Amino acid sequence: MNADGNLVEVKKLTKFFPVHSHFFSRAKTFVQAVVGVNLSIRRGETLGLVGESGCGKSTLGRLILRLEEPTAGEIFFENEDILRYDSERLRHLRRQMQIIFQDPYSSLNPRKTVGSIILEPLIIHKIGTKKEREERVLKLMEVVGLRPEHINRYPHEFSGGQRQRIGIARALALNPKLIIADEPVSALDVSIQAQVLNLLADLQEEFHLTYLFIAHDLSVVEHISDRVAVMHLGRVAELALSEDLYRSPKHPYTQALLSANPFPDPTLERKRIILQGEVPSPIHPPPGCNFHTRCPHRFEPCDKEVPQFKEIEPNHWVACYLYGPNQ
Amino acid sequence: MENNFLLKIRSLHTYFFTDEGVAKAVDGVDLELEEGGTLGLVGESGCGKSVTALSIMRLIPEPPGKIVEGEITFNGTNLLTLSEAEMRKIRGRSISMIFQEPMTSLNPVFQIGDQISEVLRLHEGMSRKGAWNRSVEMLKLVGIPAPERRVMEYPHQLSGGMRQRAMIAMALACSPKLMIADEPTTALDVTIQAQILELMNRLQKEKGMSLILITHNLGVIAETARKVAVMYAGRIVEYTDVRSIFATPKHPYTQGLLKSIPRLDEHHGRKEKLEAIPGLVPSLLDLPVGCKFSNRCKYVFDRCVEEPPLLEPVPGHLVRCWLYEKK
Numbered sequence: 001m002n003a004d005g006n007l008v009e010v011k012k013l014t015k016f017f018p019v020h021s022h023f024f025s026r027a028k029t030f031v032q033a034v035v036g037v038n039l040s041i042r043r044g045e046t047l048g049l050v051g052e053s054g055c056g057k058s059t060l061g062r063l064i065l066r067l068e069e070p071t072a073g074e075i076f077f078e079n080e081d082i083l084r085y086d087s088e089r090l091r092h093l094r095r096q097m098q099i100i101f102q103d104p105y106s107s108l109n110p111r112k113t114v115g116s117i118i119l120e121p122l123i124i125h126k127i128g129t130k131k132e133r134e135e136r137v138l139k140l141m142e143v144v145g146l147r148p149e150h151i152n153r154y155p156h157e158f159s160g161g162q163r164q165r166i167g168i169a170r171a172l173a174l175n176p177k178l179i180i181a182d183e184p185v186s187a188l189d190v191s192i193q194a195q196v197l198n199l200l201a202d203l204q205e206e207f208h209l210t211y212l213f214i215a216h217d218l219s220v221v222e223h224i225s226d227r228v229a230v231m232h233l234g235r236v237a238e239l240a241l242s243e244d245l246y247r248s249p250k251h252p253y254t255q256a257l258l259s260a261n262p263f264p265d266p267t268l269e270r271k272r273i274i275l276q277g278e279v280p281s282p283i284h285p286p287p288g289c290n291f292h293t294r295c296p297h298r299f300e301p302c303d304k305e306v307p308q309f310k311e312i313e314p315n316h317w318v319a320c321y322l323y324g325p326n327q
Numbered sequence: 328m329e330n331n332f333l334l335k336i337r338s339l340h341t342y343f344f345t346d347e348g349v350a351k352a353v354d355g356v357d358l359e360l361e362e363g364g365t366l367g368l369v370g371e372s373g374c375g376k377s378v379t380a381l382s383i384m385r386l387i388p389e390p391p392g393k394i395v396e397g398e399i400t401f402n403g404t405n406l407l408t409l410s411e412a413e414m415r416k417i418r419g420r421s422i423s424m425i426f427q428e429p430m431t432s433l434n435p436v437f438q439i440g441d442q443i444s445e446v447l448r449l450h451e452g453m454s455r456k457g458a459w460n461r462s463v464e465m466l467k468l469v470g471i472p473a474p475e476r477r478v479m480e481y482p483h484q485l486s487g488g489m490r491q492r493a494m495i496a497m498a499l500a501c502s503p504k505l506m507i508a509d510e511p512t513t514a515l516d517v518t519i520q521a522q523i524l525e526l527m528n529r530l531q532k533e534k535g536m537s538l539i540l541i542t543h544n545l546g547v548i549a550e551t552a553r554k555v556a557v558m559y560a561g562r563i564v565e566y567t568d569v570r571s572i573f574a575t576p577k578h579p580y581t582q583g584l585l586k587s588i589p590r591l592d593e594h595h596g597r598k599e600k601l602e603a604i605p606g607l608v609p610s611l612l613d614l615p616v617g618c619k620f621s622n623r624c625k626y627v628f629d630r631c632v633e634e635p636p637l638l639e640p641v642p643g644h645l646v647r648c649w650l651y652e653k654k
Contacts (some may be wrong), residue, residue, distance in 0.1 A: 006650065052518065161374075161607065185485055191584060194589075195603040195605075218517070219589040219593065257518065260517045260518045260521035261546065263522070264545040264546045264548075264573060264585065265573060266573055267570060274525060274560060278488070278489070
């Protein structure tokens, strides 16, 4: 992988959240939200990050933005170690990476007008003159498909899909290089989802954006991503080009996820892989491969040590003992 | 030979009287369900599918809601003529319902066992001990491991999937003839969703129960429903068997919905756009004149200023659209 091509790189990134048994106690146990993740996001690509609740995908997104501080590991943005940044450089960095949130209802300040919500990042980072800022807000609204005459309306006057567009306009305001979209369409109706996905694709082309697209809906992720990483209980199980992941998933967890996804085709006779048992707890993850307790293919080495994340085919990485012993 | 439908809805109109006007949430719905059948009710937010279900259960809050017109015949009796006391004997016993958010529909201060027992003691006059034992059996039936332990737990101690199973156990306790499931798996992870759907299918076969499944997820519909009704703005716009809905959708809205979902089996190249339906679902307080979909329809023509009735261009396939008017 050409290092120059990576916008973001994370190495052995780890985040543990302490669990306090009561308010003043010292934490004895930890939620292992993200464990030893190695991942890169190439300039201009859309990297999909998929997995079920509690797998750590949102936390990973927030760590990259330094909205959470990692417990261990490194984060590089344009080849610079951003964990060393002081608050001044970090503020400058924040112009380069932005986030779109899942819930269009709670991510917008209900007491601010659309105009002032989009204006806010420009004011904080002191971009342009007052007039230039206002022009930019209008331009951004147009770009995301909002009518300029709505500039003085409040969030509650808009539908979910429109609010999501406001969130996108806000994320674009500073001309970032990277946008982390954390479940941006999950709360939207199907027909609005399509509109917003199309918009995101257009914006990527027009503004040369790089996306980290976090979602649990596999069909949505496959559609929009170049590469997809599958997370399970804080670790990356598989990483591949989008079409390779769906055509030939290697990790049993990926296979189960794909098999569980309901298909809009009633004529299809599918052999479902139904996983037995409950999702293990991130506080007490199983030893060895953290999927082995539910894995239909588990065998001798699986409960001993965590399998290595290896490239078994060009651009196709898996952490699973089915694909050869540890190196 | 008179029809042997378990449930027959004729001309249902459920309105909500608000300060801003009358929201006609359900405006002229006809539906039928045979014994042992599975009806899928599909549509996006605000289309009236949940209100239809609540109308059947007579759970519409009055005020501001009111069933202003219609007939809901269940097992030969018109439910709308029953007193509240008589209706209470039917709810939870002959007709039961499961809801989208299991955490908010289970009582957080009562043990699971108590909640299932309540249904049994109320409807079948069981003793406390008898009902408790039966509750354990029900939990086992729905696939909850260690049911004798779980029965003593509170909802917050169970995962989302388990809570949903507990709710299904409650809904099945009195062996209802009809179960209404309103978005039963939307809040769940996809692997758990697969387990729950498989469970519902199995129980339906074993108990000969009829099911109305309400969802906006077309994949779930394809895998579970036999007949499908598509709703839009309080009306049914298309009604047919599940294969025909996917193979030959007739209403422009249905066609639009199917085209706007990203499909795992089709990978045309990442930047391929989804065909989104333009515009938004209209507010119930501000519906277009004539056909309610006309302002978003790409086939709109002069006939559309008048609301179309349900036409039957092919036997067994109803569609509310002038495109299918016989000349």
